[in-house]
């Protein structure tokens with residue numbers, strides 16, 4: 056059976072590869088056991104999107120399933136404005152544009168292209184302060200970095216983890232469950 060990388064997990068892997076492992080293990084447990092408030096709020100935002108609460112306007116496609124055979128990716132988009140061809144990913148509150156956010160958008164972008172949708176622009180939308188952050192479409196250099204990330208995930212050895220940044224562990228939602 057073909058296996059796909061879930062787009063939502065790119066961010067976890069960039070944050071810490073071991074968190075990706077823990078994410079998979081605890082996927083079926085009650086999220087409240089390990090999710091912090093911010094993650095719970097983010098999840099509620101996405102559940103609303105999945106149920107189509109964002110807008111009834113037909114130009115907005117929300118929560119549709121996407122995939123890329125080329126990169127072995129699967130997931131869902133948040134919102135696609137089919138008139139203006141803008142891909143939008145909403146977050147509860149954006150304090151910083153993390154690489155993980157950017158690569159999540161790139162992944163959605165590549166999936167949409169492969170599925171025949173044109174994307175002219177992409178942005179992150181911070182809901183709490185209603186700010187939009189425009190993200191450039193990936194140039195050659197960014198495509199290379201994105202492809203390297205996909206390769207790294209595909210070849211990652213979970214038995215060989217080196218914890219690089221102890222500060223991250225302090226803010227990590229998996230901290231109580233992590234052996235590192």
Ligand code: SF4
Pocket residue numbers: 070071072073074077218223224225227228229230233234235
């Ligand atoms: S506690 Fe540290 S090592 Fe463990 S998953 Fe979180 S960031 Fe990674």
